[in-house]
Amino acid sequence: MILLFTDFGVRDPYVGQMKARLAEHAPAQQVVDLLHEVPDFNPHAGAHLLAALARDFPLDSVFLAVVDPGVGTPRDAVVVLAGGRWFVGPDNGLLSVVGARHADTRVWRITWRPERQSATFHGRDLFAPIAAEIARGAFPSAKLTPVDKLAVEFDSGDLPRVIYADHYGNAWTGLRAVPQNARVSAAGQVFSHGESFGFVGKGEGFWFVNSVGLVELAVNRGSAAATFGLAVGDPVHVHLPN
Amino acid sequence: MILLFTDFGVRDPYVGQMKARLAEHAPAQQVVDLLHEVPDFNPHAGAHLLAALARDFPLDSVFLAVVDPGVGTPRDAVVVLAGGRWFVGPDNGLLSVVGARHADTRVWRITWRPERQSATFHGRDLFAPIAAEIARGAFPSAKLTPVDKLAVEFDSGDLPRVIYADHYGNAWTGLRAVPQNARVSAAGQVFSHGESFGFVGKGEGFWFVNSVGLVELAVNRGSAAATFGLAVGDPVHVHLPN
Amino acid sequence: MILLFTDFGVRDPYVGQMKARLAEHAPAQQVVDLLHEVPDFNPHAGAHLLAALARDFPLDSVFLAVVDPGVGTPRDAVVVLAGGRWFVGPDNGLLSVVGARHADTRVWRITWRPERQSATFHGRDLFAPIAAEIARGAFPSAKLTPVDKLAVEFDSGDLPRVIYADHYGNAWTGLRAVPQNARVSAAGQVFSHGESFGFVGKGEGFWFVNSVGLVELAVNRGSAAATFGLAVGDPVHVHLPN
Numbered sequence: 262m263i264l265l266f267t268d269f270g271v272r273d274p275y276v277g278q279m280k281a282r283l284a285e286h287a288p289a290q291q292v293v294d295l296l297h298e299v300p301d302f303n304p305h306a307g308a309h310l311l312a313a314l315a316r317d318f319p320l321d322s323v324f325l326a327v328v329d330p331g332v333g334t335p336r337d338a339v340v341v342l343a344g345g346r347w348f349v350g351p352d353n354g355l356l357s358v359v360g361a362r363h364a365d366t367r368v369w370r371i372t373w374r375p376e377r378q379s380a381t382f383h384g385r386d387l388f389a390p391i392a393a394e395i396a397r398g399a400f401p402s403a404k405l406t407p408v409d410k411l412a413v414e415f416d417s418g419d420l421p422r423v424i425y426a427d428h429y430g431n432a433w434t435g436l437r438a439v440p441q442n443a444r445v446s447a448a449g450q451v452f453s454h455g456e457s458f459g460f461v462g463k464g465e466g467f468w469f470v471n472s473v474g475l476v477e478l479a480v481n482r483g484s485a486a487a488t489f490g491l492a493v494g495d496p497v498h499v500h501l502p503n
Numbered sequence: 504m505i506l507l508f509t510d511f512g513v514r515d516p517y518v519g520q521m522k523a524r525l526a527e528h529a530p531a532q533q534v535v536d537l538l539h540e541v542p543d544f545n546p547h548a549g550a551h552l553l554a555a556l557a558r559d560f561p562l563d564s565v566f567l568a569v570v571d572p573g574v575g576t577p578r579d580a581v582v583v584l585a586g587g588r589w590f591v592g593p594d595n596g597l598l599s600v601v602g603a604r605h606a607d608t609r610v611w612r613i614t615w616r617p618e619r620q621s622a623t624f625h626g627r628d629l630f631a632p633i634a635a636e637i638a639r640g641a642f643p644s645a646k647l648t649p650v651d652k653l654a655v656e657f658d659s660g661d662l663p664r665v666i667y668a669d670h671y672g673n674a675w676t677g678l679r680a681v682p683q684n685a686r687v688s689a690a691g692q693v694f695s696h697g698e699s700f701g702f703v704g705k706g707e708g709f710w711f712v713n714s715v716g717l718v719e720l721a722v723n724r725g726s727a728a729a730t731f732g733l734a735v736g737d738p739v740h741v742h743l744p745n
Numbered sequence: 746m747i748l749l750f751t752d753f754g755v756r757d758p759y760v761g762q763m764k765a766r767l768a769e770h771a772p773a774q775q776v777v778d779l780l781h782e783v784p785d786f787n788p789h790a791g792a793h794l795l796a797a798l799a800r801d802f803p804l805d806s807v808f809l810a811v812v813d814p815g816v817g818t819p820r821d822a823v824v825v826l827a828g829g830r831w832f833v834g835p836d837n838g839l840l841s842v843v844g845a846r847h848a849d850t851r852v853w854r855i856t857w858r859p860e861r862q863s864a865t866f867h868g869r870d871l872f873a874p875i876a877a878e879i880a881r882g883a884f885p886s887a888k889l890t891p892v893d894k895l896a897v898e899f900d901s902g903d904l905p906r907v908i909y910a911d912h913y914g915n916a917w918t919g920l921r922a923v924p925q926n927a928r929v930s931a932a933g934q935v936f937s938h939g940e941s942f943g944f945v946g947k948g949e950g951f952w953f954v955n956s957v958g959l960v961e962l963a964v965n966r967g968s969a970a971a972t973f974g975l976a977v978g979d980p981v982h983v984h985l986p987n
Contacts, residue, residue: 273912285803
């Protein structure tokens with residue numbers, strides 16, 4: 262299975278162009294749109310989202326991950342194997358959090374270049390063919406060079422910020438493993454733990470551990486983002502009981 | 504064929520997470536995104552949309568229908584067989600209109616629970632595996648208990664309200680079978696019947712029976728929602744000629 | 746491979762309804778969403794987008810292209826074979842630019858009508874079944890009549906206007922083959938050439954030849970559309986050096 266993880270947006274032709282290239286190179290593979298609305302130009306938030314989301318998928322899944330504001334500059338292109346799953350994308354930190362969270366991580370630099378390569382669309386021209394080969398079990402050794410580590414590495418600990426706001430207005434944070442009796446604050450608002458939406462009053466805010474293991478700030482039948490002015494990048498604080 | 508019908512939105516990772524689960528459990532099945540923008544937290548509008556849309560699909564289609572603001576609370580999870588098509592989702596009314604509109608409807612409660620079940624994402628953890636088993640022809644009798652009826656049932660007659668506004672600004676109503684010489688009003692505006700967009704003047708409003716059999720309010724080359732301030736939930740009236 | 750190219754939007758049920766019909770008629774074919782946000786009711790911009798995008802896809806690809814504000818009126822439905830790729834859609838100019846740019850173009854009028862045809866959704870009822878038959882190699886001669894040319898033809902030269910604005914705020918123009926030392930202006934702003942995003946300063950505007958060969962106006966890590974007030978339809982001028 263190939264999972265697409267980008268900031269290409271859902272309404273533009275970029276995803277379709279990339280999928281057509283995947284279909285040429287790996288016609289029998291399932292391709293699933295995981296997320297195309299990673300915050301634009303933000304590999305840092307993307308790295309934490311990717312690390313949290315990837316856990317949910319089968320071993321040998323291939324993540325084609327492109328949040329690449331430096332496309333066309335000399336940043337490297339890489340393949341990462343971490344926790345039994347494959348990640349193909351730019352070496353700008355995007356793959357570094359999931360890489361650092363596994364002990365057995367291996368990294369390859371993509372040395373191959375396609376005959377025709379757009380200066381602005383490596384997702385289609387460079388990353389998609391490599392991801393397709395890996396997905397169909399034809400590891401392209403001749404196109405890769407093993408390297409010791411990524412060139413750009415983010416801190417792989419929890420990120421105490423809002424890293425995503427979904428269409429309901431729920432705000433994902435980069436925090437894991439917060440005790441249930443803690444309170445969490447952001448944008449001047451303090452949230453207590455709730456089990457799920459139906460357990461708090463309508464319009465009431467709460468935090469919960471979401472389906473990928475991250476602390477999420479929400480409002481029952483309302484938008485936490487709109488109600489409290491939460492936005493990607495906002496710092497988040499954890500208040501432990503005395 | 505598995506049809507997805509949710510309020511998960513098109514830009515968030517929830518649809519992809521659910522599809523990956525479907526691909527694990529039913530890799531050979533076609534999965535089609537029917538609608539992911541059911542009005543948020545609104546099983547009532549969703550129930551009427553689903554009943555209208557479902558008619559268009561082949562017998563034995565499986566609809567994975569999740570509009571589930573009560574996720575995590577003790578509401579039931581159910582399978583409905585109605586008119587030869589399958590529906591899997593929460594027992595909160597969402598499946599009740601399509602159920603009531605067929606004489607041969609059967610209902611099962613889902614008694615199985617997955618080993619790992621998120622409190623907030625039953626679409627992925629509970630409903631998707633059941634829908635996948637039904638779609639590949641392996642009816643999961645051991646995971647279901649036949650019941651007489653749904654716990655929550657909405658009125659299955661026409662719903663005289665706006666139930667959906669599309670991206671053009673066309674407003675779908677929950678009305679069927681309105682005579683062509685009737686006028687329809689909403690938001691203080693009166694609409695006469697038109698056959699299709701090209702038959703009324705540019706910028707002119709009209710109503711027509713849309714491709715799923717519902718009365719729809721529209722403007723030729725414009726947005727009825729923006730022009731007349733139409734929104735989901737607005738009451739709609741039918742004016743028959745004397 | 747079937748490529749979908751429409752103004753149906755990404756959030757409405759129309760794409761899913763059309764895909765389900767394709768799955769019935771050509772279950773083994775890959776279907777890829779290329780673009781569903783062609784500017785609404787704008788076959789002119791659509792014609793130039795389609796001509797530019799189509800080059801990227803394999804021979805024998807089938808484009809199901811529907812931007813059809815005149816649906817239900819007597820405009821014709823057509824099949825175009827141009828440059829070894831197939832195009833199915835309304836005869837309103839949408840297919841005329843890609844048709845005129847190839848010397849070997851052939852045109853057929855669709856004379857077949859489905860048993861049940863909605864007045865407003867020929868994408869599902871009329872175009873999808875024809876596209877499906879062509880895609881699976883069963884050219885439906887009995888449903889088509891060869892004709893000499895399209896009824897509606899747009900100028901097939903470059904279109905000096907903004908024809909698309911993507912979610913980053915990058916503005917695509919209908920211009921090809923502008924020399925790198927030229928400057929390009931739109932909305933009162935003058936842009937110089939840049940190779941890619943990472944080569945200009947943060948927030949700086951530039952033009953580049955995008956991944957489908959069109960001149961595109963952009964801002965590094967920002968929105969050209971928002972910064973300069975660019976919108977679809979804006980005239981674009983090329984300033985050659987003396």
